[in-house]
Amino acid sequence: MTDVERLFRTYNAALVRYLTRRLGDRDWAEEVAQETFVRALRQTSIQNERAWLFAVATNLVRDEARKDMRRRKHLALLAEEERDAMVEPEETTLERAQEAAMARKAIDALVEKDRLALLMREEGLDYNEIAEALELSPGSVGTTLSRARRRLVESYEALQKSQEEREKNAAS
Amino acid sequence: MQHLDEGMIHSWLDGALSADEAARVEAHVKECPQCAAAVAEARGFIAGASRILTALDNAPRGVIPVAAPKKRFDPLVWRVAATVLVVATASLMLLRDGGEKAQNATANTDSSGSAIGSSAVTGIAPAAPNADEAIKETAGPTSTTARPSRAAAESKSPTTKQDNVSVRASRPSVGSTEKGIARGVAADTVTGIQALAGAVSGVAHPGEKTSPASQPKITARENEAIVDQKSGVTTGNAPPSSGYAGAVAATPLAAASQVPPSTLKLRGVMSLDATRDQLKVVGTPRTFGAKVTLYEVAPGDTVTLREDLSLSLSAVVVTGAQAAQPRQSVEKSAATERAKRADTAVVSAADSQRPVEALRSPVRAPSVAAPISRVEVADGVTTIIWMDATTGNTLRLSGRMPEGRLRQIKIRIEQERTAAAAAKQNP
Numbered sequence: 024m025t026d027v028e029r030l031f032r033t034y035n036a037a038l039v040r041y042l043t044r045r046l047g048d049r050d051w052a053e054e055v056a057q058e059t060f061v062r063a064l065r066q067t068s069i070q071n072e073r074a075w076l077f078a079v080a081t082n083l084v085r086d087e088a089r090k091d092m093r094r095r096k097h098l099a100l101l102a103e104e105e106r107d108a109m110v111e112p113e114e115t116t117l118e119r120a121q122e123a124a125m126a127r128k129a130i131d132a133l134v135e136k137d138r139l140a141l142l143m144r145e146e147g148l149d150y151n152e153i154a155e156a157l158e159l160s161p162g163s164v165g166t167t168l169s170r171a172r173r174r175l176v177e178s179y180e181a182l183q184k185s186q187e188e189r190e191k192n193a194a195s
Numbered sequence: 196m197q198h199l200d201e202g203m204i205h206s207w208l209d210g211a212l213s214a215d216e217a218a219r220v221e222a223h224v225k226e227c228p229q230c231a232a233a234v235a236e237a238r239g240f241i242a243g244a245s246r247i248l249t250a251l252d253n254a255p256r257g258v259i260p261v262a263a264p265k266k267r268f269d270p271l272v273w274r275v276a277a278t279v280l281v282v283a284t285a286s287l288m289l290l291r292d293g294g295e296k297a298q299n300a301t302a303n304t305d306s307s308g309s310a311i312g313s314s315a316v317t318g319i320a321p322a323a324p325n326a327d328e329a330i331k332e333t334a335g336p337t338s339t340t341a342r343p344s345r346a347a348a349e350s351k352s353p354t355t356k357q358d359n360v361s362v363r364a365s366r367p368s369v370g371s372t373e374k375g376i377a378r379g380v381a382a383d384t385v386t387g388i389q390a391l392a393g394a395v396s397g398v399a400h401p402g403e404k405t406s407p408a409s410q411p412k413i414t415a416r417e418n419e420a421i422v423d424q425k426s427g428v429t430t431g432n433a434p435p436s437s438g439y440a441g442a443v444a445a446t447p448l449a450a451a452s453q454v455p456p457s458t459l460k461l462r463g464v465m466s467l468d469a470t471r472d473q474l475k476v477v478g479t480p481r482t483f484g485a486k487v488t489l490y491e492v493a494p495g496d497t498v499t500l501r502e503d504l505s506l507s508l509s510a511v512v513v514t515g516a517q518a519a520q521p522r523q524s525v526e527k528s529a530a531t532e533r534a535k536r537a538d539t540a541v542v543s544a545a546d547s548q549r550p551v552e553a554l555r556s557p558v559r560a561p562s563v564a565a566p567i568s569r570v571e572v573a574d575g576v577t578t579i580i581w582m583d584a585t586t587g588n589t590l591r592l593s594g595r596m597p598e599g600r601l602r603q604i605k606i607r608i609e610q611e612r613t614a615a616a617a618a619k620q621n622p
Contacts, residue, residue, distance in 0.1 A: 126250035166202030
């Protein structure tokens with residue numbers, strides 16, 4: 024097994040999940056993950072593999088987002104409207120879709136640094152790896168994560184509350 | 196111990212603290228109900244955030260269309276483009292070299308031919324080399340760029356005809372066709388330069404020794420020649436000894452011996468000019484088909500001397516027809532033909548006094564000096580173009596400075612080149 028194969032088998036699932044959560048699109052996430060591993064091929068040596076992979080993937084997303092941010096915003100809006108208008112036959116699927124939509128809104132409400140730190144932590148990166156990937160000081164990662172978690176949960180609960188009120192109003 | 200801040204609590208819960216720090220936090224949480232509540236809240240946030248993020252895994256595919264991969268140029272395209280560029284550049288250099296030389300050579304030939312018409316003895320020899328040069332160079336394309344603005348400005352000048360030797364060209368030469376006025380500007384004396392400047396612009400430079408524009412002094416070596424194509428009459432009030440471009444002294448020393456004392460005095464003044472002893476070579480960048488030398492004339496002020504080497508297509512490519520035709524016969528016939536076409540001539544006294552040996556010297560002999568120079572100004576850069584009498588190569592001296600100063604530098608460079616050539620012949 025080559026180094027790239029080992030890297031791929033070890034980190035691909037976590038990286039794709041991180042990117043999917045970050046981007047909201049699995050195809051795009053897989054594409055960025057593949058590009059990240061291609062970049063890893065060109066590196067002679069990587070000190071901290073996981074931190075390096077997540078940092079490169081984050082930068083790829085950022086660069087890509089800079090290029091055609093307007094187009095992506097437009098498409099994201101369309102996708103959101105489509106999700107909101109989507110009517111699923113099964114109630115459980117609808118609930119899941121609503122949860123996903125609210126989660127997306129909540130995560131998108133975070134500032135970039137908080138969002139990325141939280142997503143990386145969810146993929147098991149330790150504080151030092153997060154600090155390295157995001158170029159933060161290790162001592163500030165705890166504060167960043169606590170702020171991100173609080174805001175994410177509060178934002179999500181607020182969305183949940185407004186959703187419940189809409190459903191009540193619709194029922195009445 | 197103070198109450199724990201939220202970041203510390205999350206760090207502790209995430210296992211990011213050292214053993215000592217973790218023990219202290221743990222002990223404090225056991226004793227502090229407020230911090231214990233904060234820890235409980237933090238556990239809730241961690242679990243809640245993780246659950247929310249899990250919901251994001253239910254992401255649809257294809258929300259964002261995948262960007263098409265960027266097309267890259269085929270390396271073959273780059274190779275072809277590079278080849279075309281190299282060929283085009285080389286061709287341009289060769290054509291320009293040929294055009295410039297043909298222009299200068301034609302102008303010289305005209306003047307030489309003029310000399311033939313009035314002086315059967317002295318006219319043949321100087322005509323031959325120039326005619327040879329012309330016939331060689333005109334073999335290539337001789338298309339030149341018209342400069343209507345300059346031609347118009349000079350032709351409109353009211354004092355143009357009264358200040359210099361003006362010769363009607365019965366046959367428009369390449370150079371004169373191009374500009375309307377074939378101007379060979381003398382660079383060796385201040386008088387010639389200033390007379391021209393005064394005639395063209397009507398503005399005399401204060402503080403410099405100049406002759407009145409109406410009575411310019413033209414030395415034998417460097418002179419002013421304005422060819423008016425419209426009429427066929429030779430005009431001008433310059434004395435015969437002032438000479439014409441085709442009848443001049445061979446070397447600067449020889450020229451100095453033939454100029455009036457007043458001119459020599461001025462030249463001596465010029466020798467003390469600031470440009471002297473400050474001219475040093477600061478670079479010789481490599482250039483195809485030319486020798487480029489950078490001179491520093493003042494701190495931070497440089498001029499560029501470009502010597503186009505005698506590289507023409509006919510010199511590097513020999514066709515079957517060319518090989519079959521004897522070269523000497525071509526040159527001779529060309530010289531004869533040019534001599535026949537010259538129907539107006541001005542011959543200087545200096546030319547008539549030229550030694551017979553010098554007149555019979557081979558092609559490009561030093562005795563056939565008298566390079567006719569012309570001046571171009573573009574984007575603040577003044578360029579003097581002339582043909583080196585010794586080598587026959589076209590020289591271009593460029594610099595961001597007034598024409599007068601550039602001419603002074605040109606004189607200095609010519610002197611150095613002459614000295615270097617002499618040193619090379621007699622090491």
